[in-house]
Amino acid sequence: MSFNQKPKVAHPSVTKNKEGLTRRDYEGALSTLCAGCGHDSVTAAIIHAIWELSLPPHRIAKLSGIGCSSKTPTYFASDAHGINSVHGRMAAVATGASAANRDLILIGISGDGDSLSIGLGQFAHTARRNVNMLYILENNGVYGLTKGQFSASADVGSQLKKGEKNPFGPIDPAQIAINMGASFVARSFSGDKAQLVPLIKAGLSHYGFAFIDVISPCVSFNDHESSTKSYMHTRENIHEAAHIDLIRDAQTITADYQEGTTKALTLHDGSRLILDKIDTDFDPTDSIRSLTYIRDCARKGQVATGLLYIDRDSIDMHDHGRICDTPLVELPMETLIPGNAALQKFQDILH
Amino acid sequence: MSFNQKPKVAHPSVTKNKEGLTRRDYEGALSTLCAGCGHDSVTAAIIHAIWELSLPPHRIAKLSGIGCSSKTPTYFASDAHGINSVHGRMAAVATGASAANRDLILIGISGDGDSLSIGLGQFAHTARRNVNMLYILENNGVYGLTKGQFSASADVGSQLKKGEKNPFGPIDPAQIAINMGASFVARSFSGDKAQLVPLIKAGLSHYGFAFIDVISPCVSFNDHESSTKSYMHTRENIHEAAHIDLIRDAQTITADYQEGTTKALTLHDGSRLILDKIDTDFDPTDSIRSLTYIRDCARKGQVATGLLYIDRDSIDMHDHGRICDTPLVELPMETLIPGNAALQKFQDILH
């Protein structure tokens, strides 16, 4: 079903998308995060992307765990359904939601604490199952909501405000996702909307588990000089593997891309993904080269961003399980319940 | 403290190690696993290795979760302490044990269900903390004890006895371990004692988290033709990256190793690790090359075995946390409890 949403603000000058909605219509509640928190920029990018994609808000289901990052779903698409589950378990809830209604547009938002510590198992296995969803990890290297402990993505040697040094190496969620068989893996930076918006759009257009690791600085606890997840450090060390654009109508490819360093991929929903300015030793369709590339960057102290890996032949959990095309919630009970005759027949063999 | 254990069998012809113990002295209870189960061969290899290393049994602490594999600790070193914890939580218990008594020799045994599904988070984080222990994963691609469901290490397309096909890609614990920063990562096969015994010895000599993924076929549920974790399939597709030998006394290096393909590494405890017949494009001291190598093998349908990665500069959880050298359990309470004078002095600032 599709409904024409009454735009909240009837201001004529505001551009409407195909659903007849303005960007304001994709906003949510007022953020209660700290002023300057990276997560709020991610929210802005999401709003921009889903508006551009003209997604009907009520078809979206927003999911999260617990943490500052996990508050994000409240701040966009207030006309979408949302679920703020418990710490580290968003992925399983999303899996169930997808199982029940494969037509929903699932947007999961998590944090590095939520996904890489308590929720590592669920994150990994949901990637492995290739649940059809967009999974954004707002990665700030700390536990924001509990006041600034190191998270598992904190770099070795990076420091907390009070000087405490992180002794352990970081878990890189992008590498984990690729290792687990996620079919779309990207990384970006909350401060780089130009890169982030197309990635979100591409992730939403991708069929299967689309993962975006977004470095999203925590101004309250991890934006100081000795942090490697600060705005400054990230800005200085970011390394874009390839810039991407998402083009929905084939005709509109007008920008002229450089030969040799440009690659176009057609996605499941027909839109085209243009990879521009690709690093020569980088190929996002080859997991081995991609992983090597990411690790090489890391060794040099760089953060590889952009689309890092994509498997266009990706099939999702439903295909894996040979589950029917109709969303299970839409199957009428009469179809599902076999009735007495069938029950009697079945029992004939039970003796 | 060191005790001279009275050998159980006084048969003079049986070779004794430096502790004055025979191999029989390192045995455990009679196995109750299925006849032919790979896990029993791993047990045999462990017995051999710890006997050769002359480990004092009572300094060993054996740990496991739940599963057929997790029963293994009962079957070796009956004079060692053992703990059979709950499903998927051995790693945390081992972490606590190491924290309490860093002088214990910790041998953890787990299964692919135990470590890669329910216990993935703990496995990963224990590797990341580089807890000083030997962690053996008896990998059979199924849940043995619960009668043969696919585990997360089952290869995509591999089949259960009744024909059910695994739709998902496998989790490779060796790659995960490297990714997490484990400092010693190896793979072997329960059917290859010549390879496995030196690896176990090396793992025990390594300082930090030593992980060995052992393909260990389940004869009851996953040893048929369409299984990729069967004896036959493993034997046929095993690819040894490098053969290793562990030499405890420097003098005894007598075997002449081929030049160019041999490499010697000195371990923390002074013993020397000889890597022989190394594949030319393989370097176990470089995580990027190692991961590429493993994935390349996998792509070719091969199982990379041998020592896959080692970081000799590895420091363990205690070093990371700057925890004292004396095992914490050995600190006398008088040292730990500051006393009343200190309490009064401390309280002077609390107002």
Added chain:
Amino acid sequence: MKTERINDFVLKIANVNGSGSASANSLLYKSIHHSGIPVSAKNIFPSNIQGLPTWYEIRASAEGHVSRSPRVDFFIAMNPRTIAEDIASVSPGGYFLYDSTRPLNKELMRNDVTFLPIPLAELSVEAFPDVKVRMLMKNITYVGAAAAFLNIELSILQTLLNETYARKPSLAEANMKAITMSHKYASENFTCPLPVRVERNETVSNSIIITGNGACALGCIYAGATVTGWYPITPATSIINVFGQLCQRFRRDADTGKLNAAIIQAEDELAAVGIGIGAGWCGARAFTPTSGPGLSLMNELIGFAYFTEIPVVIFDVQRVGPSTGMPTRTQQCDILPAAYASHGDTKHILLLPANPEECFYFTVQAFDMAEHFQTPVLVLTDLDIGMNEWITPRLSWDDNYKPDRGKVLSAEELEKIEKFYRYLDDDGDEIAARTLPGVHPKGSYFLRGSGHNKYGQYTEKSAEYIEVVDRLRRKVQSSAKTLPPPIIETAENKYGVITVGGCHLAVKEALAELAKDGIKLDYMRIRGFPFSPQAEEYIDAHERCFVIEQNRDAQLRSLLILETRAKKSQLVPILEYGGMPLDAQAVTAKLRGAIQKEISQ
């Protein structure tokens, strides 16, 4: 002369785990059933795959007393490693069939037991020269001899074999050959049948044979459940095994071959219940089967579903706790942990079936109640009910049944309303309407496990929070009326018993036993929580009730004390918790003792 035990005996078989004895034992079981005699079977197996001892106990009782009995009238010894304890376990006057190919240690012999040596292995070698075939037939051979001794008709065995191997007649033939062979040997060398024997009853009841887990799985199909997140654990796993098979039969699109169900093997129980909750939130009927350790792991998310009011059905097939406990033994030890699962103030609806029949119907009801009351519903069975095969009255289905989906607003209904608020109970039944994601823009809301007010908004305000949790308390309490009422059999005596779940057969047998001595007790079996008013009335009507249950800490009694107006002194605990299915003799003895104590006081 030996006492006759016609259609009233216990047959026990000792096997080695993983040796393929299941079909032979099951054949014996079914053949007695097909002889028209009430019968039950229990598989006593270790937590192991191959090589350790297992036992199979069959109890036939013309009177219908088929709870587990510790007596043994006829023993079939197929495990040399347990032969000493096996011989010791036979009741005086009983029979002991063993494979005499290897001689029996004379010292183990007993005078009060009749030994029946049959050279089973030897006979097999003659009959099946091919080793492979012989291995396959290894167990079936004893069926023939047993049939001869126990007077089980070969024709019944033949019929059953033909059915089992309908598609492999050669196997049916080989099996029958093995059976006939030892039947012949026994008949020729011993006086058959024995005083312990079957005498065929002409009326074979219209029953089926099914496990409790199988019945739960069937219930899930008939409830229209479509999503399950699950993680293997004994003794719950077979709910999924059967559900999977049933989906192949009932839920497969003939054209596409695709399934109308999602069966997701999760990475652990936290994920399993999380999947169920996600699906429940989106409007699917979802469930997850587990046992004790899994229940513990689900605690946090159960509280989440309770507080956010998401339906999900959880099966807890109870096994012996605490911790890993004895995974292949039975107990009723999760009653309290299930009723109050999760931190904070919570309370959950429990359904407590006693047998596969109730497993089936209660499962359907569990989904109705979960959706009606928008809350997790836990179905508590146990290993004995769940994993053993039970003779069960044929199930029937009312084709007019309409699932109770609870208050779910459709797109049309939403179109009409002004504004939707998730937790607003506007008709005073303590239940607020919900909406499903994707249905209509007006239905959207934000659901959270943190403090929320009745509009669904985040709150940290005392009054708003209290308003919501008070309604939750009343809501769950109000489900008592909808739950299956207790089974009450007479409420006229001074003393009564109260029991639950799989205890029922043993308790009833014990009551019958006591009645013979003139001790009359009333009977009530609890089938749901929160407790029905009828349960309270029953307790009111008795000076003392003996609460019989299978756990150490009297968990049902505790719950009754806390959640009914009963006085503590009215409820006297009778506890059996060794892990074996409840046995009537033990119950009788304990009841007798308890009553004596009452009288002497």
Added chain:
Amino acid sequence: MKTERINDFVLKIANVNGSGSASANSLLYKSIHHSGIPVSAKNIFPSNIQGLPTWYEIRASAEGHVSRSPRVDFFIAMNPRTIAEDIASVSPGGYFLYDSTRPLNKELMRNDVTFLPIPLAELSVEAFPDVKVRMLMKNITYVGAAAAFLNIELSILQTLLNETYARKPSLAEANMKAITMSHKYASENFTCPLPVRVERNETVSNSIIITGNGACALGCIYAGATVTGWYPITPATSIINVFGQLCQRFRRDADTGKLNAAIIQAEDELAAVGIGIGAGWCGARAFTPTSGPGLSLMNELIGFAYFTEIPVVIFDVQRVGPSTGMPTRTQQCDILPAAYASHGDTKHILLLPANPEECFYFTVQAFDMAEHFQTPVLVLTDLDIGMNEWITPRLSWDDNYKPDRGKVLSAEELEKIEKFYRYLDDDGDEIAARTLPGVHPKGSYFLRGSGHNKYGQYTEKSAEYIEVVDRLRRKVQSSAKTLPPPIIETAENKYGVITVGGCHLAVKEALAELAKDGIKLDYMRIRGFPFSPQAEEYIDAHERCFVIEQNRDAQLRSLLILETRAKKSQLVPILEYGGMPLDAQAVTAKLRGAIQKEISQ
């Protein structure tokens, strides 16, 4: 003339979260304490880092009634966004200090409240031209004006600032400048002090200021705890923050700089408690701090430690449940979930401190009991006790204290014995000796969460299993004698109250209030579970006891019903569970109502 409220008032401050108001508020709090007046402070904060409203409540009471009171005598409004509700919250006759730099909306004004406009921002601009410094001093300014109104001596503030900024005298100076500035303004423009004020008491008590969490951490140090696995969660996290600081002070080797403790931030609560259990198994004193959701996640492993008999100490700093609930609000809602944590039959020792003093001593006792009884011990505090700063009698330490390590066999003892069996209780105290890994070959054994007999061997045998779990039941029960007995104040009246933990101040105040009307009630505060025989005797001695606790479902009452011989009718629940620290007025009113009901019956 206004009624005087000398040394008996509530001061409330509205701030914005994350704006750095903590030190200013704390300074006011401490200055009243240093004036020799009993005082308490509560931080009412949101689950947020920056930007949302927070309040700080200070109650001074010469009589020592310092539980939370809903009245407000003096308000300092520093959050423009809450000003309307803040004005509404002032008690009639109260005062309202606000920053008059921006004019106040006239419509919000009340006649029964005296408004005290102080142009704080304006004054700051003059005093601190440097914006950076001004930002730092933003909050401290109101302290000066408040001091003038409330008659707090500037010399006390100066002393406190000098101490706080001992190493940064320039900061002390700047702060004092800001204080003096607004103090001057208030004194010059208003009649100071107000009828609501402090009058210095010469005897300043020998107290310290400490949070409950801080006291627990200090207790861990003094118990000799060396290992903690932990995962951040409000309101428990600061136990670790303080423990870490204390380790730097008390547990650092001067030479190597290394720590005599392992503080391991785990990946979740399952790992956190697993680490504690692993360490406890190896002989370290280990603990893990958590709150509700973490407790739920620990359920499985708590049962493991119970069944295998491994000591570990768990702190549950309770917050409002269920689910995520209200993480920054207080409740006592995990009493039942903690007492029976985990599936199967379990029961755990609980310690229930009421204040930081007990937090310290009970923590030490928790480790002794965990090791003595070889079982998990849970220390249940709450957010109010744990996170607020309390004036607490100075702690003292008996240097003769010898930790009770329980029955642990040394190498020498093992050398002497024939053979060691883990679960053999040879002296009838229900406790078996244990050994530690690595100590001696003879001490080795295999520990398992699956069924085991008293020798520690794997078993699936009923009798062997029962023998072990029965001893466990008796063992935990036997701890009642060792636990801190209830605090009982008179047991002579017909009615009594029973309460627990942080309720004590409000309950005592309520009793004092009722006593003024001639209503006399006895008082008992429970401090441990299993319950002491004295608790039972107290209940026995009363027709009715009102059980006052902070949860919806009367969890303490439930536990008393199940675990003492009390009759249900003897225990009447009085429940407050809105998440705010208990307030005496509410308790008084409810008690009054309950007693009236009793009398009229």
